[in-house]
Amino acid sequence: MQQNEEVVQRQKVKTGPAHEGSKNHLITFGVSIALTFLAFAAVANESLSSSFVVFLLCIMALVQALFQLFFWMHMKDKGHGYAKLFLFGGFLVAMFGFASALFWIWW
Amino acid sequence: MAHSHATHATHANTKKNYTGIMDWITTVDHKKIGILYFGAGLFFFLLAGVEALLLRIQLMFPMNDFVSAQTFNELFTMHGTTMLFLAALPLFYGYMNYIIPLQIGARDVAFPFLNALGLWTFIFGGILLNLSWFLGGAPDGGWTGYPTLSTFNTAHQGMDFYSIGLQIAGIGTLVGAINFLVTIINMRAPGMSFMRLPLFTWATFITSALILFAFTALAIDLIFMTFDRLFSARFFDVAYGGNPILWQHIFWIFGHPEVYILILPAFGIMSEVIPTFSRKRLFGYSSMVFALALIGFLGFMVWAHHMFTVGMGAFANALFAIATMLIAVPTGIKVFNWLLTMWGGSIRFTTASLFAISFVPTFVMGGVTGVMLASAPADYQYHDTYFVVAHFHYVIVGGSVFGIFAALFYWWPKMFGKMLNETLGKWFFWIFSIGFHLTFFVQHFLGLDGMPRRVYTYLPGQGWDLSNLVSSIGAYMMGIGVILLLINVVYTIRKGPDAPADPWDGRTMEWTVSSPSPLYNFKQTPLVRGLDAFWKEKMDGNKGMTPAEPLQPIHMPNGSILPFLMSLGLFIAGFGFIYKDYDFNNALMNGLFNNYIVIYAGLLMLFGSMATRCLIDDPGYYIQPEELKEEEA
Structure with missing residues (x-):
């Protein structure tokens, strides 16, 4: 038993604290879906200029990519x-x- | 895998027993998966070899009519595709799967379930691709599949089998590569630092990184082709603003790393075999590692040298020519290190050693013609001639295949527990390598005399007749050599002597366990005290490795049928996609395929198996110390 605890302790030191559950994952997932809807809406809305739409899409794509990398692929840990x-x-x-x-x- | 918390032992002790063929279909053991990769790779190697022999019969004499032009196109396309994707790489994957965990002192790869998934997607992708022979015609656009040749020909389904079959097989390759990366990073035994890794493990690591980045590019290219052919997209159609050159760029961004993916494992094998049979440690270990990494990095920077004649302009051609020639530097480091390893060593000429030693000059010949081809102005003369064919066969056969055969004789005792016959092996080596040089050496001169590649016949009296005849005779010698190998394998399985644990006086840890390796590899995780871990223990007068842990329960995973079912689902869905608009002249078949029922059934099988995997937890079982002691007794 003593030894097992030591192993667990060592692993903790090596990989940092345990991941803090699924809260952040669900939030970023929800925001990503909202951004996707926004993207479709922006393209469908004809009153926006196309250069603005391209700019907006790029920004939203970047945000989603960062969510994916940092929260879902653990790059922040x-x-x-x-x-x-x-x-x-x-x-x-x-x-x-x-x-x-x-x-x-x-x- | 390696975790063995005694507290969990009570929760995970339901061992599932499968026997016979079910055992092989459900296995997640890296050793059995390695043997399956090896067997499937050998099967595809023989298939593609037969295709090559048929090609050489057709080209033996001018104006021969052994096969039609269409069949010839299908044969050379399938020869290349099968050899590269379904034979060479899986044979290497077989060795990697079996040997890597043993070399780094692990009990299995990091993800045993994924390992099985990678195996079965590769096998089903390969079967799908090859079933095209029986279903109207094989792919006929060359292994490079250049549009517009490959996208406009919708008369038969050949290129659909190419795009979808390779896509499925490619998933398996990617999954395997990720598994090796994680295994080598996370599963090393205590003391096995990166700079103590055996060179074959290093080569696998770099190769897997190349696969990770290169096969994603191939997947994208194949998706473009699939969409162009099956869903009326226009990625490569100039009339609609597409561009066929796009395929070539993405294909070679994959394709050039792919040729390093094929040669780096062979480099790793040579760096194991040469020191073992020279009884010397590898000369310049750290420069060997550096050279591997540099070759891998530069491999991504040179793709456009396959496209010098496309018309990229002098500036781009010059840049890619120089980048390509740079690769000769790390490769040269490796060649000199092998030579210096042999220098002053007490060399034993076993079959494995013969293949390794003859690999060096043969591969250098391929490398020299590579530098010739890298010179962009000269390439305008060489491009699409038999000179190119000679060059890449010198590199791939003289490099990768010699590596595969050296490893076959070197690791066969470890994988199958029997010693291959050395006399037959040496006959095999001499016949195969003389045949190889006869076949491909003359092709350099055929190319310089202007014979284009991928032509199904030629007119007499152009000075090509004799060379082609010699080339075909050489090809048959290679065929005879491979038959000798098969006789050797069958003879060994029936009558061969049992292999000891360490038949070659080896240096690395795979030789510390019995031949074949036990299910759990190491009773106790070994402690690594230096480079060439086993050799260091031998020199210190120890019989085996020093254990790094007490004898304790070993956690093992249970086998599972799910990887097989997932891959079968992809296979069925692949058929559904290929035939979704096809008219079978049969109401039932049309109903099944044209209403996408087959696609849905296949995908349901895939996602259903994935859901099953997620929802039903299988914690595996433990081998108790008492059982280990019993085995010893």
Whole structure:
């Protein structure tokens, strides 16, 4: 028993405090759905200028992506160094692809 | 897996027993899954090999009419697709599954259930792709599937089988890669730091990272193709503002990392086999790791060198040419390190060692023609000729396949508990490698003399006749070599001597457990005290590893049929998508497919199995210390 407790203790130190339940997940999920409805509404509403709609969609997409990364994929929690490494690595590779396509390849 | 809290033992002790074929279908054991990957990969390897032999019969003589032009197109498309996606990679996955947990001192991979899911999605994707032979015609647009050739030909379903079959098989590959990444990060035994990982484990780690980023690009490209073909989208249709070049870019953003995905595991195998059979530690361990990581990184920066002739402009061509030539630097580091590992070692010439040693010059030849092809102005001459065919066969056969065969002889005793016959093995090596050089060396000159690839026949009197004949003879020698291997395997299974735990005087931890490995791998998690963990213990006069924990209950997962059912569901839904608008001239079949009933049934099976997995918790069972002691007695 003593030993098991030590193991649990060690794991806690290693990965930080336990995740705080599903409250934040549900809130961010609800907000994401609301943002999606807002996006559809903005596109359907003909009185808004199209450049404003594009701007609004980009902002809302960014917010949703951040929700996804930080709350659902635990990027805000401690002990996710490897996950961060891989996400940043993937981001770097993708950005290199976009940059070379934009500036060098695609006319 | 590795957790063994005694307090939980009372909650999780319902062991499910499956026997016979059900045992193999439901298994979540990394060793059985490794063997299944290996077996399926070997099956697809033989299939694609037969396709290659048929291609070589057709090209043996000028104006031959052994197969029609259409059949030839289907044969070379399926040869490439099957070899790359369904043979080479799964064979590596077989070794990785079996060996990686043993090398890092773990009892299983991080996600045993996902492991089984990856296996079965790969198998069902591969079966779906190959069923096209019996259902109207196989894919015929080349393994690269360039539109518009691949999207406008809707006369038969071939390319639909390509896009959907590869999509399903690709899910399996991705799932497997994520599993390896998490396993290597989280499941290492105490003392097994990153810079003590065996090189094969390092290669698997880098390969899995490449798969993670590359196969997502392929998935997107295949979705574009599926939508263009089945749902009237216009991603690649110029008339509607689409662009077929888009496919090529995304495909090669996947495709170039893919060729490193195929070669890095072979590099890892060489870095295990060469030190073992030289009785020396690997020369320049840390530079080997650095070179692997650098090759992996640069692999994403060079995709456009497959498209020099597309017309990207001189600036882009120059950039990608230089980036490509850069890769020769880390590869050169690796080659010199292997040579210096052998230098001064007491080399034993076993079959595995022969494949590993001959891998070095053979792969260098492929690398040198690679640098030639990287030179963009010269590539205008080489592009789409047999020079390219010779180059990538030197890299893939001389690299990946030699690696697969070296590993086959090296790890067969560990995986199957029997020693392969060395005499037959050496005959196999010599016949196969002489055949290989006969087949592909002359193709360099065929290419320089202007023979284009992917043509089903050619006119006599162009100076190509003799080279093609030699090439075909070489291909048959390779076929004979593989038959010798199969005889060796059958002979070994029936009469082969049992393998000891450590037949090669090995250096890494897979040789500390019995051959084949017990269900739980390690009775006690080992303590790793240095690079080449087992060798260090041997040098210190110890018989085995020092345990890092007392003998305690071992937590094991239960087998499950759900991964099989999920993949079967995807397979059925895949058929539904391919035939959703097809006219069968049969009311019942039309009703089933054209009303999407088959799609819904398949997806219901998939999501139903997922729900079952979520709702019914299976905590697994424990092997008690008493049982372990009994086994010892």
